[in-house]
Amino acid sequence: MKPMQQAFTTLSPSKETVEAMAPNAMAAWQARPRALWREWLDVLWAAPLRNGAWVAAATLVLFFSPLGSLLSALLSMPKSEAMHAERLPDRPHPSSNSKMASRH
Amino acid sequence: MFVFFATFYTSEPANNPGEEEIQQWVRAARVGNARAARRLYDVHVARVFRAVRGLCNSEAEAEDVTQDTFIDALGHLNRYAPEKGKPFMLWLATLALNRARKRHLGNKRETATDDAQLHLALEAKPGGLSEEALIRRRTLLTLLATLPERDRRVVSLYFGAELSADEVAQAVGTSAANVRKICERQAANLREQWKGSEP
Numbered sequence: 001m002k003p004m005q006q007a008f009t010t011l012s013p014s015k016e017t018v019e020a021m022a023p024n025a026m027a028a029w030q031a032r033p034r035a036l037w038r039e040w041l042d043v044l045w046a047a048p049l050r051n052g053a054w055v056a057a058a059t060l061v062l063f064f065s066p067l068g069s070l071l072s073a074l075l076s077m078p079k080s081e082a083m084h085a086e087r088l089p090d091r092p093h094p095s096s097n098s099k100m101a102s103r104h
Numbered sequence: 105m106f107v108f109f110a111t112f113y114t115s116e117p118a119n120n121p122g123e124e125e126i127q128q129w130v131r132a133a134r135v136g137n138a139r140a141a142r143r144l145y146d147v148h149v150a151r152v153f154r155a156v157r158g159l160c161n162s163e164a165e166a167e168d169v170t171q172d173t174f175i176d177a178l179g180h181l182n183r184y185a186p187e188k189g190k191p192f193m194l195w196l197a198t199l200a201l202n203r204a205r206k207r208h209l210g211n212k213r214e215t216a217t218d219d220a221q222l223h224l225a226l227e228a229k230p231g232g233l234s235e236e237a238l239i240r241r242r243t244l245l246t247l248l249a250t251l252p253e254r255d256r257r258v259v260s261l262y263f264g265a266e267l268s269a270d271e272v273a274q275a276v277g278t279s280a281a282n283v284r285k286i287c288e289r290q291a292a293n294l295r296e297q298w299k300g301s302e303p
């Protein structure tokens with residue numbers, strides 16, 4: 001069988017041939033279909049434990065960032081309302097003005 | 105972010121990578137690692153070329169088939185589903201085999217005779233080969249051209265693509281014992297032809 005294996009090595013492509021084919025092959029790789037959900041799955045599939053932790057962390061950040069800002073906005077709202085309410089007595093109430101006018 | 109993940113899988117390339125390492129490159133190439141994709145090409149291109157050379161009429165045709173195989177494979181890496189006992193090379197070899205068959209069927213309609221094509225193929229002298237290697241190459245191409253289609257595929261995959269008998273059997277649709285029998289018979293044939301071609 002060995003002579004056959006040696007004979008087949010003579011059919012190997014030249015370096016020039018290999019280099020000539022490479023750009024087209026790599027261009028096809030660059031243009032491969034890339035769906036976002038599939039890339040996420042592939043990332044998980046590549047190293048389930050390590051990437052799973054990263055993906056979970058990224059998902060938590062992505063999911064809770066808008067929720068967190070909403071929550072913080074809600075929490076800060078009563079404070080600002082209270083501050084607003086504290087300032088109110090400084091201003092004359094429109095109804096009290098009308099009462100004064102009626103007295104006069 | 106994906107490029108960030110992909111950089112995890114960039115290690116120094118091994119001279120003779122195992123299937124586990126190749127699978128790691130496949131996964132890395134899928135998530136955008138260009139170096140892993142290039143390594144997959146570099147490691148497999150000669151084996152694919154040798155496998156299809158005997159199935160094609162000329163060096164240029166083998167080049168086209170090999171290039172199309174890699175365009176198909178690297179462009180659709182997500183279609184590859186790894187299975188136990190089915191290495192990445194087997195998937196590539198199956199793609200190459202189908203490409204070569206389609207091409208061969210197309211060419212049969214276009215060319216006058218296979219003999220004329222074989223003559224052209226034998227005339228071509230790739231650079232960098234010694235006189236002895238050229239004789240071996242010529243004898244091998246002549247032998248392959250005379251083989252029945254199935255035997256030619258078996259021999260090309262076993263010796264050219266360096267697949268095991270079980271893997272060749274899966275690709276061609278026969279038994280591993282039959283693959284070994286065909287390969288032994290054709291190796292003996294080649295030895296006899298060499299004896300005949302010696303001055």
